[in-house]
Amino acid sequence: MKDCNWTEKVSLLIDGELAAVEARAVEQHLGDCFACRLAREDFLLLRHQISTYRPEVNLLAQRRALGHILGSAATARPSASAGKWRERASGLFVFPRLAPALVAASALVLVALVVGLLMFLDKTPNEVAENPQPGVANPTPDSSRSIKQDKTPAPAPDAEVAKIQPGGGQGIGRAKSRAGSASSNDLAKRLQPKRANNADIDPSRPTLAALSGETDDLPLIIPPRILADTGASDVAEVAAFVTESRPEADPSSLSASRHAEQAQQLLRAFRNADAGAGADLAYERGRSQALLYQNILLRREAASRGNVAVESVLGSLEPILLDIANLSDHPAREDVRSINERMKKKDIVAQLQIAARD
Amino acid sequence: MASRDEEFTRFFNEFYPSLCRFLDCLLGGRGGSATAAQDIAQETFLQLHRTGFDNLPREEARFWLFRVGRNLCLNELNRSRTRHRLFDQVVNAFRAHVPGPEEEFEMTERKQRVLEMLGHLPEGQRSALLLREQEEMSYREIAAVLGVTEAKVKVDVFRARTSLRERWGRRQSALAARGQAG
Numbered sequence: 275m276k277d278c279n280w281t282e283k284v285s286l287l288i289d290g291e292l293a294a295v296e297a298r299a300v301e302q303h304l305g306d307c308f309a310c311r312l313a314r315e316d317f318l319l320l321r322h323q324i325s326t327y328r329p330e331v332n333l334l335a336q337r338r339a340l341g342h343i344l345g346s347a348a349t350a351r352p353s354a355s356a357g358k359w360r361e362r363a364s365g366l367f368v369f370p371r372l373a374p375a376l377v378a379a380s381a382l383v384l385v386a387l388v389v390g391l392l393m394f395l396d397k398t399p400n401e402v403a404e405n406p407q408p409g410v411a412n413p414t415p416d417s418s419r420s421i422k423q424d425k426t427p428a429p430a431p432d433a434e435v436a437k438i439q440p441g442g443g444q445g446i447g448r449a450k451s452r453a454g455s456a457s458s459n460d461l462a463k464r465l466q467p468k469r470a471n472n473a474d475i476d477p478s479r480p481t482l483a484a485l486s487g488e489t490d491d492l493p494l495i496i497p498p499r500i501l502a503d504t505g506a507s508d509v510a511e512v513a514a515f516v517t518e519s520r521p522e523a524d525p526s527s528l529s530a531s532r533h534a535e536q537a538q539q540l541l542r543a544f545r546n547a548d549a550g551a552g553a554d555l556a557y558e559r560g561r562s563q564a565l566l567y568q569n570i571l572l573r574r575e576a577a578s579r580g581n582v583a584v585e586s587v588l589g590s591l592e593p594i595l596l597d598i599a600n601l602s603d604h605p606a607r608e609d610v611r612s613i614n615e616r617m618k619k620k621d622i623v624a625q626l627q628i629a630a631r632d
Numbered sequence: 633m634a635s636r637d638e639e640f641t642r643f644f645n646e647f648y649p650s651l652c653r654f655l656d657c658l659l660g661g662r663g664g665s666a667t668a669a670q671d672i673a674q675e676t677f678l679q680l681h682r683t684g685f686d687n688l689p690r691e692e693a694r695f696w697l698f699r700v701g702r703n704l705c706l707n708e709l710n711r712s713r714t715r716h717r718l719f720d721q722v723v724n725a726f727r728a729h730v731p732g733p734e735e736e737f738e739m740t741e742r743k744q745r746v747l748e749m750l751g752h753l754p755e756g757q758r759s760a761l762l763l764r765e766q767e768e769m770s771y772r773e774i775a776a777v778l779g780v781t782e783a784k785v786k787v788d789v790f791r792a793r794t795s796l797r798e799r800w801g802r803r804q805s806a807l808a809a810r811g812q813a814g
Contacts, residue, residue, distance in 0.1 A: 277794075281790075281794070282790050285789065285790045285793055286786065286790075289764060289770075289789070290770075291770070291771055291786070313797070316797045316800070317793050317797070320746065320765075320793060320796055320797065320800070321765050323745075323746040324657075324746055324750070324761070324762070324765040325765050325766055327653065327746070327747060327766075328653065329652060329656050329666050329669070330666065332670070335670055336645070336648050336649070339648070339673070339674040339677070340641060340644050340645075340648075340677075342674065342678075343644070343674065343677050343678045343681050344637055344640070344641075344681075346678065
């Protein structure tokens with residue numbers, strides 16, 4: 275489809291960069307121009323794709339980086355060039371440049387030594403005499419290892435825990451993937467940063483410290499933005515939130531009626547929140563953004579299935595969601611009132627109530 | 633001193649993830665870019681800590697962070713391009729594995745498909761769009777970070793969107809055609 279000349283203004287509209295008069299004109303144009311409506315939907319979907327991209331939140335790497343910055347700043351010296359070279363040289367051995375390579379090389383050497391030792395022990399006559407195996411002519415390293423392990427004392431539980439993936443901790447995301455089908459409570463327990471007694475440690479459940487291979491006592495810091503987004507107060511709650519909210523992340527799993535119910539709740543909350551100028555509507559705004567993308571997808575789906583009733587309700591809902599999503603966190607009273615009036619005029623809450631029942 | 637560090641720690645914890653995300657996307661979301669992004673983010677915060685975090689107002693420090701992080705990222709991109717030019721040729725010469733249609737389809741279905749498309753945008757457009765969509769900066773703020781005029785930001789954001797939209801449409805059409813053929 276050929277783009278309309280107003281497409282650039284549509285882009286400015288969704289960024290909230292148009293003056294009120296111009297914004298109204300573009301809104302009116304959107305009512306008449308299908309190409310511009312399509313452009314607005316595509317721009318919003320792209321925004322959704324880009325803004326919801328979250329690289330793995332590696333809290334441990336973050337903590338390590340902060341420690342490095344504060345530590346190196348404390349030891350920084352004014353002599354510029356010497357300090358620079360020293361820093362560059364020492365920087366080679368700072369995670370994650372050469373540290374993984376060094377760890378891997380050390381591990382290889384260690385494995386080679388152990389295998390060599392086992393092979394050497396296999397060949398010693400004493401070992402064969404003490405553990406005669408009539409059925410096995412040439413015992414494999416694995417079988418001889420099991421013989422050796424029988425002789426050595428069992429490691430302490432905390433030593434077992436420390437064996438699990440040293441240095442492989444990658445924060446919540448990686449820990450979650452290891453968690454498999456464990457419940458959120460189990461996951462939360464695993465991510466507790468406190469130092470538990472050895473007796474409390476279940477060897478099958480690696481602690482965060484065990485995952486990281488770290489033993490220092492720096493507190494685990496959760497970025498305030500994550501806490502604000504999730505409403506959690508510690509790591510366990512963040513983990514629980516992530517686990518619980520995951521099923522909602524997939525828009526395709528949402529039915530139109532469930533969406534209508536959620537939208538109805540949002541609009542009621544918005545209507546009731548109109549207490550005064552500068553009221554905090556950050557939550558309603560964020561929720562509206564999330565629902566807006568779902569709304570576009572569901573409306574398109576309804577249109578492709580020929581479900582005119584649902585398409586019509588969602589079509590009425592969309593500009594209202596867009597307006598709420600474009601509000602500032604502390605909007606002017608006039609803006610809130612105008613949205614409320616439009617909601618009332620369209621009787622959108624009642625329509626949603628009916629749609630939610632169907 | 634302690635309060636200065638505490639203040640810096642708060643600032644770091646608030647903006648480190650978003651700076652990493654911005655840099656990761658700027659590097660194109662390719663394999664290994666997350667690690668490189670974390671390195672650059674750390675270097676940026678180190679510079680901020682050394683060059684006067686105290687003297688900057690909070691909002692200005694945020695702009696400074698994204699401005700310097702982007703510059704470091706561009707340096708890294710130039711270096712890695714030079715470094716990997718020959719290396720890529722060698723790797724391609726010995727590469728036996730060619731992704732099949734199914735594998736390619738899976739790749740396109742991944743979350744990173746938009747990021748891959750972002751990699752095709754000119755750097756200025758990519759930065760402007762990322763700061764707008766991820767950091768929710770206004771055009772004036774983006775202009776301050778990138779050191780360009782607001783008018784250029786306006787044009788860049790629009791061109792980036794249009795270009796991504798076209799590319800997205802072409803990809804969807806290609807997938808649909810492949811689905812029908814299969």
